[in-house]
Amino acid sequence: MAVRRASAPLDDRSLYAEYPFLPGAEALLEGESVSVRALLEETAYSGARALGRTRIRAAAENPRGTRDLEELSRADPGVRFLSFLFARLVLSAAPVPTTLRRWAVAEAKRGYGRLAAGEREELAEVARRLGYSLATTDGGLAFPLVDYVRLATPIREAEFRLPRQELARGFVRVSPVRAARLLQEAVRLTLAVPVPLADDVVALVRERERELLDEVALRLPLPVARAGGAGGPLLADRFPPCIRKMQRTLQHGENLSHAGRFCLAAFLHRAGADAETIVDAYRGAPDFDESITRYQVEHISQRDHGRGYEPPECDTLRSHGLCARDGDLTASAPVDRARDERCFQESLRHPLQYYRNRGGTVVERGEGPAAEVRDRAGSPDRPDGRGRTRSTGPR
Numbered sequence: 001m002a003v004r005r006a007s008a009p010l011d012d013r014s015l016y017a018e019y020p021f022l023p024g025a026e027a028l029l030e031g032e033s034v035s036v037r038a039l040l041e042e043t044a045y046s047g048a049r050a051l052g053r054t055r056i057r058a059a060a061e062n063p064r065g066t067r068d069l070e071e072l073s074r075a076d077p078g079v080r081f082l083s084f085l086f087a088r089l090v091l092s093a094a095p096v097p098t099t100l101r102r103w104a105v106a107e108a109k110r111g112y113g114r115l116a117a118g119e120r121e122e123l124a125e126v127a128r129r130l131g132y133s134l135a136t137t138d139g140g141l142a143f144p145l146v147d148y149v150r151l152a153t154p155i156r157e158a159e160f161r162l163p164r165q166e167l168a169r170g171f172v173r174v175s176p177v178r179a180a181r182l183l184q185e186a187v188r189l190t191l192a193v194p195v196p197l198a199d200d201v202v203a204l205v206r207e208r209e210r211e212l213l214d215e216v217a218l219r220l221p222l223p224v225a226r227a228g229g230a231g232g233p234l235l236a237d238r239f240p241p242c243i244r245k246m247q248r249t250l251q252h253g254e255n256l257s258h259a260g261r262f263c264l265a266a267f268l269h270r271a272g273a274d275a276e277t278i279v280d281a282y283r284g285a286p287d288f289d290e291s292i293t294r295y296q297v298e299h300i301s302q303r304d305h306g307r308g309y310e311p312p313e314c315d316t317l318r319s320h321g322l323c324a325r326d327g328d329l330t331a332s333a334p335v336d337r338a339r340d341e342r343c344f345q346e347s348l349r350h351p352l353q354y355y356r357n358r359g360g361t362v363v364e365r366g367e368g369p370a371a372e373v374r375d376r377a378g379s380p381d382r383p384d385g386r387g388r389t390r391s392t393g394p395r
């Protein structure tokens, strides 16, 4: 995307126009006498709404590939700004928080294009408004160590690791381009938090944008299997009721017990999910913290040369109130509300066994050089007991 390099410091208004994700951008609506209801309903803003829906759809489809949107580059700056606010408003009211988080990734990536072209003072100002310190130094920029660690932890590129950084008096020196990448993380974290909305506004958004919200919820991708890993394709619709309920709980922004969180990560890993998919499953948690989640997922999945911890067996899950074989009356899909007869078979002892019985592939060995393949046929029901699962709760 061609971006303009700022040649002079931006005034407040231009700053928000260039960086609509900055806290306080909504206040400009009031300055323009545009109420939230007007943005949602009035004909005058239909162009902004259409563009906002395009932003939402593109992010739901592929948050990592939406930096360039032709419609955005053609749009009038005012419409572009309003389309951003509209999209944020709609997704803040969405019943599935994952849609907002995916959109946050896409918009943060788009924001990077502008940030990477910004002058040092401009980057420092953006950082300040996002709640981070970024000092301008002779010929460079520097984050305080604590801010650097917070922003760099979710970044996987090796050059962002702390041991490779130049540290001086509690500050980490960064180039402007690297500062822009770190601020991209700050934007993502900011946008992933829903804008607080009154109940009547949430109801209005859900009513007016129901079709869009249903559509993007359906576009959310299925979990992804590890590339080159020992698992087969992930069959999320064959997961047992307990696991599906744990996923719904987190998607709805509700709390899941420690035992449930552990079980979900261990199950997904053994089903062959990649680390991103497992971390994504927790994004809806009210206390979600990316770096802590990544650390815990790594801990659970790296055990036993990559085989990972064993999820708890059914008896243990029942004792924790996590079994859902009788059906979940709070679920919207009939299949989730219904009792699952497969879970009442006497031989069923483990969620992985349920998944395997329904055609899912379970990783039975580590994935190091000496590790071997999956075990599709190794059902615990087999007479030779291959693939029999052990009970191992959180340790």
Ligand code: SF4
Pocket: 240, 241, 242, 243, 313, 314, 315, 317, 318, 322, 323, 324, 325, 343, 344, 348, 349, 350, 351, 354
């Ligand atoms: S019986 Fe086992 S697999 Fe089925 S819902 Fe309960 S804990 Fe999960």
